[in-house]
Amino acid sequence: MTQSYTRAQTLPALLAQRIAILDGAMGTMIQRFKLSEAQYRGEGYTGPDAQYARFKDFHKDVKGNNELLSLTRPDVIRDIHERYLAAGADLIETNTFGATTIAQADYDMADLAREMNLRSAQIARAACDKYSTPDKPRYVVGALGPTPKTASISPDVNDPGARNVDFEQLRAAYYEQVQALVEGGADVLMVETIFDTLNAKAALFAIDEYFAASGERLPLIISGTVTDASGRILSGQTVTAFWHSVRHAQPLAVGLNCALGATLMRPYIQELARVAGDTFISCYPNAGLPNPMSDTGFDETPDVTSRLLHEFAAEGLVNIVGGCCGTTPEHIAAIGQAVSDQHARAVSAGPFYREAA
Structure with a gap:
């Protein structure tokens, strides 16, 4: 029996009516x-949930572990969410890109993954509740990143059959993440920055497994990453092949993010919009190419990125737009303004759209 959505029930109608705005980069x-x-580690934070003493003597450097900040500096994560919401974002992603046991093992913090996801979702939930109005609801997007390991590609050039992670390890890590994100208040789940379709399939399997166990279904967004001018994701699939590999999950939206700026991403978004006619399309590119001299580390200013995404919207390619690496609340505000007068991409009343509706 098909499950109906229990959260974000207004989101499909919103995507059909206008282009929704996703937030920008967390890391930037x-x-x-x-x-x-x-x-x-939490020094200097004196909030009621301060955890500095807990990590003061941790045996390994943790700087750069951005997901830990949801525990040690929730004020920073809250501030970032609220800046994006104030800029007009309809959807904000949780600070959980690397909050799996697999990714956190690099910091010897795998045992904290569930707590990171739960707390991150709660912080985003509170921010969305603060900014939501009857006319402009805000949605928490539970972010599932790709992990730093790949199930399809050998880490050893001398042993093509070698793997440093398998499907079951990925499935278990993603299941824990999904469970905590939903418990923390996520409205939507997003499997994002997909460079290996097998990793993504493990995430989608875990999500479906959780939906079956919980009796609850959340809208799903799937976002792949074309890594270079070959038009393929790292594990070798074209955009069309990628879509046919994941369409069984019946996502509310499918799209592309990261790796490329909007200019280089355009032909691949066009291809995806053509083949996924019954599914909403999302697009959140980087702010152009890396530029260490820039304030954000990337080339494009808000006016450039917003102009490019306006062109995508005018061409009828997108339903959700936002930003990835190098984008800021200023980019998101400019993007929102640039697409505000554009119509959302028309979606045929296919099985996924009917399911979402």
Whole structure:
């Protein structure tokens, strides 16, 4: 029996009526705070949920573990969410890109993954509730990143059959993440920055497994990453092949993010919009190419990125737009303004759209 959506029930109608705005980069904004190792451990934060003492003597450096900040510096994560919401974002992603046991093992913090996801979702939930109005509801998007390991590609050039992670390890890690994100208040789940379709399939399997166990179904967004001018994701699939590999999950939206700026991403978004006619399309590119001399580390200013995404909207390609690496609340505000007078991409009344509706 088909399950109906229990959260974000108004989102499909919103996507059919207008282009929704996703937030921008979390990492870029965290870098602006220039936090020290001690601050990553929680020094200087005196809120009621301060956890500095818990990590003060942790045996390994944790600077750069952005997901830990949901525990040690929730004020920073809250501030970033609220800046994006104030800029007009309809959807904000949780600070959980690397909050799996697999990714956190690099910091010897795998045992904290569930707590990171739960707390991150709660922080985003509170921010969305603060900014939501009857006319402009805000949605928490539970972010599931790709993990730093790949199930399809050998880490050893001398042993093509070698793998440093398998499907079952990925499935278990993603299941824990999904469970905590939903418990923490996520409205939507997003499997994002997909460079290996097998990793994504493990995430989608875990999500479906959780939906079956919980009796609850949340809208799903799937976002792949075309890594270069070959038009393929890292594990070798074209955009069309990628879509046919994941369409069984019946996502509310499918799209592309990261790796490329909007200019280079355009032909692949066009291809995806053509083949996924019964599914909403999302697009959140980087702010152009990396530029260490820039304030954000990327080339494009808000006016450039917003102009490019306006062109996508005018061409009828997108239903959700936002930003990935190098984008800021200023980018998101400009993007929102640039697409405000454009119609959302028309979606045929196919099985996924009917399911979402």
